[in-house]
Amino acid sequence: MTESLEHASVDAATADMAKASSKSEEEAKHLLRRVAERHSRADLDIDPSLYPAFVDSLIETSKEFDPQFTADVERAWREALAPGIAYMINKY
Numbered sequence: 001m002t003e004s005l006e007h008a009s010v011d012a013a014t015a016d017m018a019k020a021s022s023k024s025e026e027e028a029k030h031l032l033r034r035v036a037e038r039h040s041r042a043d044l045d046i047d048p049s050l051y052p053a054f055v056d057s058l059i060e061t062s063k064e065f066d067p068q069f070t071a072d073v074e075r076a077w078r079e080a081l082a083p084g085i086a087y088m089i090n091k092y
């Protein structure tokens with residue numbers, strides 16, 4: 001992957017992360033890069049095929065414990081996680 005594409009995907013994955021937290025975009029990028037590296041084959045070796053089950057478990061847990069859970073909340077979780085997961089799988 002070229003340097004500019006790498007930047008484009010980390011930017012897409014972290015813009016919302018930064019907005020949703022007190023972190024700066026730079027901090028969010030640093031965090032996502034570190035988490036991706038930690039899950040890659042060089043470290044924890046989390047196979048990309050495991051991500052859908054991880055997201056489904058998160059949704060099930062949210063459904064069980066969040067009294068305000070709705071289909072919109074589920075959609076929001078899935079949309080929020082997708083760019084970060086795409087980045088992590090790309091860096092696997």
Ligand code: HEM
Binds near residue numbers: 038044051054084
């Ligand atoms: C959106 C997807 C995910 C996110 C945001 C995420 C986030 C994290 C973070 C922040 C850590 C701590 C990293 C550190 O030590 O600095 C971690 C550790 C870990 N993650 Fe994930 N993770 C994701 C998916 C997965 C999946 C799919 C698996 C396996 C099925 C997994 C397995 C692990 C394991 C085994 C650790 C190490 C725990 C330890 O050190 O005791 N993660 N993850």
